[in-house]
Amino acid sequence: MADRTHSTASSHSIGDLTLAVIRFTDIDTGDTYSSGIPSAVAYWANGTDDPTQNLETVGVKYEMDIPGGAKNAGRFTFVTEEADRAVALYVLSRT
Numbered sequence: 001m002a003d004r005t006h007s008t009a010s011s012h013s014i015g016d017l018t019l020a021v022i023r024f025t026d027i028d029t030g031d032t033y034s035s036g037i038p039s040a041v042a043y044w045a046n047g048t049d050d051p052t053q054n055l056e057t058v059g060v061k062y063e064m065d066i067p068g069g070a071k072n073a074g075r076f077t078f079v080t081e082e083a084d085r086a087v088a089l090y091v092l093s094r095t
Contacts, residue, residue, distance in 0.1 A: 004031050006089075014092070017041060022089040023048070027058070027078045035091065037074035038064055042092040045078065047085050055081035060089060 004024055012019045020037065045060040059079040076089060 002028075002031050004033050006033065017092050017094060020089075020091045020093065022091065024087045024089070027080060027085045027087045028083045029079050031078050033076045033078075033089065035074040035076060037091055037093050039094045040064070040074060040091050041094060043076065043090065045076075045087050045089045047080070048088050049086035051082050051085070053082055057081050058085060058087055 004027065006022045007025045008023045010021050012021070020035075022033070022035070024033070040062050043060060043062050045058045047056055047058045057080070061077045061079070063073075063075045063077070076091075078087065080087075
């Protein structure tokens with residue numbers, strides 16, 4: 001488990017929401033990303049590479065506050081069936 005840094009990030013205005021598209025090149029199960037997004041409304045992750053074992057699922061969990069850590073840190077934790085996945089994280093927020 002490691003705290004990952006994104007490779008690219010972009011944001012797009014959708015009415016009163018913002019869509020952040022955050023890309024990573026190497027995600028494993030248990031890796032985290034501290035986004036600084038305190039008010040996620042919806043989020044999802046997709047693998048953007050070709051899995052080598054037909055294990056395509058990428059899941060993500062969101063914690064607004066990190067226990068024992070910073071308030072409103074917006075930490076995402078990834079779950080993948082295969083190691084070393086390229087992943088795109090999509091986050092809709094009210095920021």
